[in-house]
Amino acid sequence: MIVIPLRTGRGMNQHEHWRSRDRRNKREQEAVGWMLKTAQRPRVPCSVLLTRVAPSGGLDDDNLVSSLKNVRDAVAKWIGVDDRERMQVRYRYAQQRGPWSVRIEFGEPVVGAQYVLEAIE
Secondary structure: OEEEOOOOOOHHHOOOOHHHHHHHHHHHHHHHHHHHOOOOOOOOOEEEEEEEEEOOOOOOHHHHHHHOHHHHHHHHHHHOOOOOOOOOEEEEEEEEEOOOEEEEEEEOOOOOOOOOEEOOO
């Protein structure tokens, strides 16, 4: 498990100027990239569980996925498998209450549904 102290955006509900959004996207991807630099790459095929930890009550499922887009893009680049390759790497999403962070967990390949959205604990 990799824990990144990162405050992600609110997904599609994030209303900001395009330059601000571009800077935030770059900052989020760089933070994830730096944390993954020393981690051991998982064997492909695999599953990736991305958990958004925030002090708020949580996001609905489409905003949860979009809030973790930059994290997913950075993980896909690090693994070396385009995130469109659903048969190689399956991404799952969860959220939890707590201090701002993102957790990345790698696991066995997922058979069946592409996305699993888990409720706030």
